[in-house]
Amino acid sequence: MAKEGVDMTGETEYMIDRNAGKEAVNVESPSNAKEMRAVVLAGFGGLNKLRVTKKAMPEPQDGEVKIRVKACGLNFLDLMVRQGNIDNPPKTPLVPGFECCGIVESVAENTHGFEIGDRVMAFMNYNAWAEVVCTPVDFVYKMPDDMTFTEAAAFSLNFVAAYMMLFEVASLREGMSVLVHSAGGAVGQAVAQLCSTVPNVTVFGIASCFKHTSIKDSVTHLFDRNADYIQEVKKISTDGVDIVLDCLCGENTGKSLSLLKPLGTYILYGASNMVTGETKSFFSFAKSWWQVEKVNPIKLYEENKVIAGFSLLNLLFKQGGCNLVKSAMDKLLILYEQKKIRPVVDSLWALEEVKEAMQRIHDRGNIGKLILDVEKSPTPLMANDSTETSEAGEEEEEPEGDNDSKERMPFIH
Amino acid sequence: MAKEGVDMTGETEYMIDRNAGKEAVNVESPSNAKEMRAVVLAGFGGLNKLRVTKKAMPEPQDGEVKIRVKACGLNFLDLMVRQGNIDNPPKTPLVPGFECCGIVESVAENTHGFEIGDRVMAFMNYNAWAEVVCTPVDFVYKMPDDMTFTEAAAFSLNFVAAYMMLFEVASLREGMSVLVHSAGGAVGQAVAQLCSTVPNVTVFGIASCFKHTSIKDSVTHLFDRNADYIQEVKKISTDGVDIVLDCLCGENTGKSLSLLKPLGTYILYGASNMVTGETKSFFSFAKSWWQVEKVNPIKLYEENKVIAGFSLLNLLFKQGGCNLVKSAMDKLLILYEQKKIRPVVDSLWALEEVKEAMQRIHDRGNIGKLILDVEKSPTPLMANDSTETSEAGEEEEEPEGDNDSKERMPFIH
Numbered sequence: 117m118a119k120e121g122v123d124m125t126g127e128t129e130y131m132i133d134r135n136a137g138k139e140a141v142n143v144e145s146p147s148n149a150k151e152m153r154a155v156v157l158a159g160f161g162g163l164n165k166l167r168v169t170k171k172a173m174p175e176p177q178d179g180e181v182k183i184r185v186k187a188c189g190l191n192f193l194d195l196m197v198r199q200g201n202i203d204n205p206p207k208t209p210l211v212p213g214f215e216c217c218g219i220v221e222s223v224a225e226n227t228h229g230f231e232i233g234d235r236v237m238a239f240m241n242y243n244a245w246a247e248v249v250c251t252p253v254d255f256v257y258k259m260p261d262d263m264t265f266t267e268a269a270a271f272s273l274n275f276v277a278a279y280m281m282l283f284e285v286a287s288l289r290e291g292m293s294v295l296v297h298s299a300g301g302a303v304g305q306a307v308a309q310l311c312s313t314v315p316n317v318t319v320f321g322i323a324s325c326f327k328h329t330s331i332k333d334s335v336t337h338l339f340d341r342n343a344d345y346i347q348e349v350k351k352i353s354t355d356g357v358d359i360v361l362d363c364l365c366g367e368n369t370g371k372s373l374s375l376l377k378p379l380g381t382y383i384l385y386g387a388s389n390m391v392t393g394e395t396k397s398f399f400s401f402a403k404s405w406w407q408v409e410k411v412n413p414i415k416l417y418e419e420n421k422v423i424a425g426f427s428l429l430n431l432l433f434k435q436g437g438c439n440l441v442k443s444a445m446d447k448l449l450i451l452y453e454q455k456k457i458r459p460v461v462d463s464l465w466a467l468e469e470v471k472e473a474m475q476r477i478h479d480r481g482n483i484g485k486l487i488l489d490v491e492k493s494p495t496p497l498m499a500n501d502s503t504e505t506s507e508a509g510e511e512e513e514e515p516e517g518d519n520d521s522k523e524r525m526p527f528i529h
Numbered sequence: 530m531a532k533e534g535v536d537m538t539g540e541t542e543y544m545i546d547r548n549a550g551k552e553a554v555n556v557e558s559p560s561n562a563k564e565m566r567a568v569v570l571a572g573f574g575g576l577n578k579l580r581v582t583k584k585a586m587p588e589p590q591d592g593e594v595k596i597r598v599k600a601c602g603l604n605f606l607d608l609m610v611r612q613g614n615i616d617n618p619p620k621t622p623l624v625p626g627f628e629c630c631g632i633v634e635s636v637a638e639n640t641h642g643f644e645i646g647d648r649v650m651a652f653m654n655y656n657a658w659a660e661v662v663c664t665p666v667d668f669v670y671k672m673p674d675d676m677t678f679t680e681a682a683a684f685s686l687n688f689v690a691a692y693m694m695l696f697e698v699a700s701l702r703e704g705m706s707v708l709v710h711s712a713g714g715a716v717g718q719a720v721a722q723l724c725s726t727v728p729n730v731t732v733f734g735i736a737s738c739f740k741h742t743s744i745k746d747s748v749t750h751l752f753d754r755n756a757d758y759i760q761e762v763k764k765i766s767t768d769g770v771d772i773v774l775d776c777l778c779g780e781n782t783g784k785s786l787s788l789l790k791p792l793g794t795y796i797l798y799g800a801s802n803m804v805t806g807e808t809k810s811f812f813s814f815a816k817s818w819w820q821v822e823k824v825n826p827i828k829l830y831e832e833n834k835v836i837a838g839f840s841l842l843n844l845l846f847k848q849g850g851c852n853l854v855k856s857a858m859d860k861l862l863i864l865y866e867q868k869k870i871r872p873v874v875d876s877l878w879a880l881e882e883v884k885e886a887m888q889r890i891h892d893r894g895n896i897g898k899l900i901l902d903v904e905k906s907p908t909p910l911m912a913n914d915s916t917e918t919s920e921a922g923e924e925e926e927e928p929e930g931d932n933d934s935k936e937r938m939p940f941i942h
Contacts, residue, residue, distance in 0.1 A: 287700045378848040417838030425830025435791040
């Protein structure tokens with residue numbers, strides 16, 4: 117991962133500079149009702165494979181709504197997709213993105229439950245990063261009145277995943293303890309907030325040191341990912357933790373398995389369908405768990421442990437789980453309206469800034485969610501200054517709020 | 530398993546006949562307050578390694594109670610122990626048995642919560658098959674007034690295991706479906722009853738054909754273990770089942786993995802710490818799940834599946850889980866008092882009949898639980914007639930009840 121990071125960074129900065137001009141042309145071309153802007157991945161690879169271009173305006177089929185998109189969520193998975201590091205990758209060119217929100221612009225035949233003008237958030241099986249999307253209503257949810265589009269784009273995937281892992285896969289109850297890796301990420305922050313809705317839950321968070329000041333109030337105990345946090349957790353909780361949430365993307369996969377209490381649940385989640393090359397750490401983990409001399413398959417049984425995998429997108433788009441997800445979303449929206457949870461937004465980006473946004477996720481710079489703000493104008497790129505956000509081009513819908521400073525926070529490098 | 534069964538049966542019948550005389554001598558020796566009768570396993574091996582003998586009367590240590598045992602539970606695990614097919618086996622000679630019930634006869638210093646005369650059931654880390662046992666109160670539970678000793682001996686291990694698997698490891702909820710192997714066994718019957726306490730739960734049971742008449746009312750759908758039940762279940766429930774309970778002892782381990790719904794939980798349970806020789810099928814399963822070309826570790830994640838191991842005895846005696854177990858027992862006793870659950874007893878046996886009882890479990894002949902009735906006199910063994918139960922020697926505590934016919938049911942061969 118580290119090596120790949122170094123390689124990509126060089127390529128990235130070059131491509132950003134080289135492509136800046138082209139994109140500006142696309143963005144500024146006149147609008148046409150038959151077309152819309154979208155981020156397109158021309159082929160799998162580095163950041164240079166991404167561009168913003170015009171696509172034919174989609175029209176909704178039976179059972180679908182057409183949504184004028186306001187904001188989209190950006191996830192680590194999108195980086196995996198870009199590099200083609202997924203199993204059975206779709207054909208390129210494609211429009212990336214798995215979640216967005218906006219306003220229902222039209223409703224097809226046999227489409228129930230939604231009306232033109234509804235403010236909605238939606239899961240997409242790709243194609244989310246566009247000005248307009250069409251999707252079956254199975255994957256669309258009405259936004260609460262007081263939820264902003266920025267919040268909605270930061271809400272759906274991360275909170276639903278966090279909720280289903282904590283309450284459906286595991287059974288988070290009063291007095292339990294949870295260890296979460298990448299505590300500063302969007303899922304990690306959602307996990308921390310959801311844990312705080314249950315009495316007396318202890319959250320152990322793992323995060324890079326530089327994030328500690330920002331997120332220390334969101335968890336009970338916070339540890340540096342480079343420290344020996346296994347020992348630190350054991351000092352505090354000698355018998356371990358009840359739930360471990362371990363992102364498949366992380367280099368620490370499996371490391372905290374020994375922290376699991378009897379009857380505890382270890383959940384592997386993260387980017388979908390990763391191929392071998394990206395999951396060396398996971399394979400190492402699996403090997404040590406299942407094959408090492410003194411650790412045979414009986415260990416799971418002997419130790420009374422539970423191991424689970426969770427992929428929200430597979431559940432939604434491959435396994436017919438939309439009713440399960442709807443049920444989780446309903447419960448989450450109640451918690452939102454009770455002001456018990458609130459998505460943490462790291463920063464807003466124009467579609468044309470998707471490369472910088474991806475780089476920020478790649479560098480683990482974010483605290484909370486990165487949002488593609490469809491109505492935001494791109495920051496003019498300058499030589500040696502391609503990573504600074506701009507105050508220009510704020511969308512009208514963007515309300516004043518206590519997230520403002522976070523949304524505009526400068527990069528931390 | 531089949532081959533071993535054939536081998537053992539021959540040996541077994543021979544040993545029963547050869548040893549019958551010796552045991553009768555032991556049993557009829559005069560009682561002495563300094564001694565007590567117990568089943569002793571002289572060494573690991575066949576049935577011939579078991580005998581009933583006198584042992585020094587145990588005395589309770591700090592925090593322990595001394596229990597005058599009325600009845601003991603017999604489990605498949607006891608057969609595994611007898612053969613030494615467990616990891617890190619204890620030294621022989623040993624007194625087998627992991628559960629019993631009786632009356633508190635004395636209470637040591639610093640022992641709280643129990644008084645002389647209390648009717649109790651207890652988990653033991655071995656040593657249960659004796660007239661008198663001493664054990665820390667952490668593993669002792671008061672019996673409801675209307676629970677018989679026979680019921681109590683059939684209750685603790687199987688119902689606690691079934692309860693914790695359904696409600697702690699998995700989260701059985703209204704409308705879910707459960708597949709249980711060995712539906713006619715004591716755990717299977719406990720699972721079926723507990724499922725019936727939750728609205729609208731579908732239970733798919735797998736059992737040998739000859740048990741179907743007896744147990745068909747306890748489950749929703751019943752399939753022959755030799756039939757293609759995977760296909761049969763899929764016909765009824767195309768999207769699979771929510772929970773699979775798979776006994777590690779069975780030859781079908783792993784077979785029903787494909788039946789698991791997304792977010793479903795597959796629980797491996799059964800005999801503790803089995804060594805490789807006994808678990809070929811489990812290793813085959815593990816291999817196919819984790820290593821076969823198209824089934825790599827990512828599969829768990831891709832498919833949104835949960836795999837769990839459950840060993841009640843390890844939880845109790847190695848992992849400090851007595852409070853978790855106590856909590857489950859409390860809930861179970863409420864269900865018992867509400868007459869929602871009731872242990873199914875297969876048959877009662879004298880301590881001296883432990884070999885025949887074990888043979889019955891080995892042959893999968895039982896429906897529900899086999900009980901060692903400490904006050905029951907052994908049936909005089911006759912050539913070619915070693916498998917018939919007797920009406921003689923009924924204990925005084927044994928009340929009339931609707932289980933009577935089951936307790937006395939003849940063998941089914």
